[in-house]
Amino acid sequence: MAETDVPATSVQPSALELLAYAAPAVHGPCSVTEKLDWVVATARVMTGASLAVYLDLRSGANPAATVSGAEAADADRFARPAVRSLLDSGGATPGVRRGEDLLGDPRYLSFVHRAGLADDAPSLFVPVLGADGFPHGALLLAGGTPDALGPATVVPGGFEAEQEAAVVALASHLGVALDNLETVTRLTELQAAQRQVVHQLQEAVRPPMPSVEGVELGVHYLPADPGAPTGGDLYDWLALPDGDLHIAVVDVMGKGVAATKDAVGVTHALRLLALDGCIMDHLVARAGALVTAQNPDLVATVLVLRYRPGDGTVSMVGGGHPPALVVSGSGDVRLVSAPGVAIGWPGAGSSEVVSFVVDRRDTVVLYTDGLIESTKDIIVGLEALTTAAAQTAQYPATHLARALVQRALAGAQRRDDSLAL
Numbered sequence: 001m002a003e004t005d006v007p008a009t010s011v012q013p014s015a016l017e018l019l020a021y022a023a024p025a026v027h028g029p030c031s032v033t034e035k036l037d038w039v040v041a042t043a044r045v046m047t048g049a050s051l052a053v054y055l056d057l058r059s060g061a062n063p064a065a066t067v068s069g070a071e072a073a074d075a076d077r078f079a080r081p082a083v084r085s086l087l088d089s090g091g092a093t094p095g096v097r098r099g100e101d102l103l104g105d106p107r108y109l110s111f112v113h114r115a116g117l118a119d120d121a122p123s124l125f126v127p128v129l130g131a132d133g134f135p136h137g138a139l140l141l142a143g144g145t146p147d148a149l150g151p152a153t154v155v156p157g158g159f160e161a162e163q164e165a166a167v168v169a170l171a172s173h174l175g176v177a178l179d180n181l182e183t184v185t186r187l188t189e190l191q192a193a194q195r196q197v198v199h200q201l202q203e204a205v206r207p208p209m210p211s212v213e214g215v216e217l218g219v220h221y222l223p224a225d226p227g228a229p230t231g232g233d234l235y236d237w238l239a240l241p242d243g244d245l246h247i248a249v250v251d252v253m254g255k256g257v258a259a260t261k262d263a264v265g266v267t268h269a270l271r272l273l274a275l276d277g278c279i280m281d282h283l284v285a286r287a288g289a290l291v292t293a294q295n296p297d298l299v300a301t302v303l304v305l306r307y308r309p310g311d312g313t314v315s316m317v318g319g320g321h322p323p324a325l326v327v328s329g330s331g332d333v334r335l336v337s338a339p340g341v342a343i344g345w346p347g348a349g350s351s352e353v354v355s356f357v358v359d360r361r362d363t364v365v366l367y368t369d370g371l372i373e374s375t376k377d378i379i380v381g382l383e384a385l386t387t388a389a390a391q392t393a394q395y396p397a398t399h400l401a402r403a404l405v406q407r408a409l410a411g412a413q414r415r416d417d418s419l420a421l
Contacts, residue, residue, distance in 0.1 A: 015046045015166030019173075026173045032181060036066040039174050043139055044068050046170070047124065047163045050143030051115050054128075054174075055080050057087070057137045070115040075140075078111035083138050087127065101125060117143040122159055126171045128178070136178045139171050201257070205264050210239040214309045214360060218397030219421040220405045222370075231417040232259030232300070233368045236267040238274070245307040246274045249366040249421055251321065253299040253344075262298050265291045266343065270304055280306060284319040284340055285349030292344055299344035303366055312357045314364060317350035319343055322369055325386065329361030331393040333386045363400065365389055370418035371408040384408060 025038045036054050044052035051069030065075035082105040102108040102125055112121055121143040127135045141159075209217055223231050232252030240246050248270045252263040269287040278286055284302055292298055303321040307314050316324065320342030323335040340350035358364060372381030388407040392400045404420040 015162055018042050018046055019166060019169055022170060022173045026170075026177045027180070032178075033066075035174070035177060039139070039170060040066045040068045043141055043167050043170055046166045047141050047159055048144045049124075049141040050117060050121070051141070053079060053140040055083050055137050055140065057084070057135055069143075070111075074111055074114045078107045078114070079140060082108035082111070083125065083140065086125065087135060087138070112142060115143070124159055124164060124167060126167050128171045128175045130175055130182075131179045136175060139167060139174075141167065201260070205234060205260060207236050207238065207267075210237055210245065212239050212243075212245050212307075212309055215245060215307070216397040217421075218399070218401040219419070220398075220401040222405050222409070222418045231255050232263045233370065233417040233419040234260065234263035234267055235366075235419060235421050236271055237421075238271055240274060243309065245305075245309065246271065247305040247307070247366065247421065249303050249321070249368060249419065251301045251368040251417075251419075255417075262291070262295060262300065265295070265298075266300050266302065270302070274304075274306075280304070280315050280317050280353045281350065283350070284317055284343065288319070288343035288348040292348075297344070299342060301342045301369075303338060305364065305366065307358075307364075312359065314356050314358055316354045317352075319348055319350060320345070322367065322372060322382070325363075325365040325367075325389050326356070326358065327363040327365060327389045327393045329359065329393065331390040333390050333393075335382075335386070363389075363393065363397070365400075365404065366421045367404070368417065368419040370416035371405065371420060373416060381408070 021042070025042075026035055030038075036056075040052045040054050043049070049069070051067070053068075053070060053075045054066040055075065056063035056065070065072050065080065067075050082102055085105060086101055102123060103119065109119060112119065112123075123142040124140070126139040128137050128139060130136050217237060219235055221233060232250075232254050234250045234252075236246075236248045236250075238246045248267055250263045250266045250270075252259045252266065254262065266287060269290045270283060273283055273286055273290075283304055287302070291300075301318075301320040301322075303316065303318045303324065305314060305316045305324070316336065316338045317340065318338030319340040321338070321340075323337040325333055326336055327333050336354060336356060338350060338354045339352065341348045367385070369378075371385055372378050385404065385408050388404050389400075392403045392407075395403060401420040405418050408420075409418060
């Protein structure tokens with residue numbers, strides 16, 4: 001027997017026993033249809049009614065009725081408009097409304113007659129209210145000769161007081177469950193909208209990949225907080241008018257959208273200065289002066305690379321950023337530092353331009369400190385990253401970037417955004 005089934009015994013279970021099953025049946029993980037089927041069937045058992053109906057009054061223009069002992073089409077055609085009229089006239093209050101509240105409506109009488117019941121058949125009408133005070137729907141029971149469920153205290157309308165109280169309790173359970181389902185639906189829709197906004201923001205700050213002959217590019221970014229997938233780690237790449245490739249990696253202190261905004265400001269300043277012909281020696285210092293004039297609290301480390309495809313020359317300047325990795329085609333790895341002071345600190349800017357030449361089979365890896373600080377020991381983290389770079393030297397650029405991030409963070413706690421380019 002499933003935990004949500006009504007127990008199958010030769011003795012009719014009491015209303016209290018049936019209500020004990022409401023927790024898993026109504027509030028459990030089953031579908032809305034299964035919840036409503038259980039409630040309608042249980043209400044009918046509780047009361048001994050000839051028929052039980054749940055009329056949904058919120059879900060769209062023509063929601064289906066859940067019916068036991070009658071035709072769903074009859075409930076939709078006759079009972080639903082009668083119930084709506086009663087609710088509109090002030091019937092949406094907690095508790096039981098008895099047969100006399102509906103028997104004056106010819107549409108309800110038509111429903112009762114089509115179900116084979118007499119005009120004076122006992123009827124119960126119980127609104128299923130939401131937390132907002134408006135009805136999700138209504139439980140409707142009619143007909144039958146109820147068996148006694150304990151001491152019989154018959155109330156006007158033909159049902160016992162215990163039965164009516166049990167149906168009201170069942171309706172309350174259902175109202176809470178439907179409230180919770182609506183809340184989950186709204187949260188799911190909100191999360192989907194937030195994911196869309198985040199995706200659009202990420203697409204807005206990601207520069208299109210340039211096409212440079214003889215160059216293969218790849219990048220992978222992983223946020224520290226999966227729930228807020230933007231941060232201060234950002235990159236930029238651009239083919240300059242003279243054919244050189246401009247690449248920058250920026251790590252702004254801070255997290256979330258505010259840090260992304262600051263990082264965009266730094267990358268755009270570096271890009272505009274590069275397009276304006278600013279020499280590499282002054283690039284970081286001038287970018288720092290521009291962005292801190294608008295935001296004096298901004299602090300960012302940067303690494304800027306200029307690659308000349310014709311002869312493989314790389315020129316690099318930095319500001320407080322971890323060293324680049326140069327990986328040979330055979331898997332040898334060396335570190336290349338570009339000394340300088342981070343933007344936002346006194347004397348910000350590069351100390352010198354570092355130049356070297358790479359072969360077409362070589363790979364230059366720029367990254368942010370999230371890749372080497374996840375173990376809390378930067379030396380250990382740098383050694384692990386160097387080992388991973390050697391092992392993946394033959395990977396295509398996109399796969400190599402992803403592999404470096406995944407291997408650097410394997411088994412470590414994510415404390416910072418991580419970027420490999």
